[in-house]
Amino acid sequence: MPASDSWTVAPEDVDSPAAAMLWRxxxxxVSDRWYQLHEGRATDPAELERGIAATSGAEFTPPRGVLxxxxxxxxxxxTAGVQLLDDTTAELGRVFVLAAVRGQGGAALLxxxxxxxxxxxxxDKIVLDTRLDxxxxxxxxxxLGYEESTPHNDEMYAECWYSKKL
Numbered sequence: 612m613p614a615s616d617s618w619t620v621a622p623e624d625v626d627s628p629a630a631a632m633l634w635r636x637x638x639x640x641v642s643d644r645w646y647q648l649h650e651g652r653a654t655d656p657a658e659l660e661r662g663i664a665a666t667s668g669a670e671f672t673p674p675r676g677v678l679x680x681x682x683x684x685x686x687x688x689x690t691a692g693v694q695l696l697d698d699t700t701a702e703l704g705r706v707f708v709l710a711a712v713r714g715q716g717g718a719a720l721l722x723x724x725x726x727x728x729x730x731x732x733x734x735d736k737i738v739l740d741t742r743l744d745x746x747x748x749x750x751x752x753x754x755l756g757y758e759e760s761t762p763h764n765d766e767m768y769a770e771c772w773y774s775k776k777l
Contacts, residue, residue, distance in 0.1 A: 618717055620724040623680040625668035629687035630678055637690065637707035638663050641745070645768065648744050670694040671705070677728040681708065681717050688712045691721035693729045696738070696763070701729035701777075703739040706748065718751050726777055735777050740769035 623630050642654040642662060654662075671678035676694035680687050689708035693701050703725050708717045729737050738760065741748050749771065757773035764772075 617684045618715075618720055619682045620679050620720050621682075622677050622728070625671050625678045625692075627680070629680050629682075630668070630690065633680065633687060633690045633707060633709075634666075634668065634705070635663055636709060637705060638666075640707070640710075641742075644744060645742070668692070668705075675732065677725075677732070678705070679721055679724045679728065681721050681724075683712050683715070683717060689717050689721055691725040693725040693732070693737070695729075695732050695734060698733060699735050700763075701732060701734035701737045702763075703729075703737055706739075706751075713747075719755060722751070722755055726775075730777050736774060737777055738763045738772065738774045740764060740766055740772045742768055743770045 639654070639659060642659060646652050646654050668678060670676050671692035671694055676692065678690060678692045681689035688711070690705050691703065692705040693703055696702050703722070706718060706721055706725075708721070726737060739752065739757070740763070741752070752773050757775045760772050760774040762769065762772050
């Protein structure tokens with residue numbers, strides 16, 4: 612798995628304490644950003660808890676998926692998941708790095724690790740969806756060679772789709 616300086620990226624169980632903490636941080640950030648943009652408020656705490664609980668992460672479990680956790684100086688700081696949609700297409704999701712360590716290369720290491728895992732699962736193409744307001748994510752994907760593509764799903768919050776040949 613990719614590693615650089617104090618970074619490590621490795622598969623981890625979706626139920627691990629680190630994965631659960633990072634899922635909560637990810638979901639809180641993207642939910643709050645959506646509500647701030649569209650309603651001028653943070654996510655209602657009860658709604659936040661329902662949203663976090665509603666997604667188990669089962670799609671990122673073997674044999675058709677993998678969840679990666681990035682650690683910086685040994686501390687869990689980011690995630691990326693990959694799952695097979697069919698025998699040759701993988702989907703990237705939950706790419707997230709805690710704000711305190713952003714801009715230090717962790718997201719690119721996570722995506723590289725997810726691409727490696729997708730290849731190991733037999734994929735020759737990887738796809739993802741994101742929202743227009745997640746400009747940092749969109750810039751990352753473009754920088755890493757992802758190209759805008761036609762929708763591959765009908766996810767409620769998806770506004771733009773990307774793909775990349777592996």
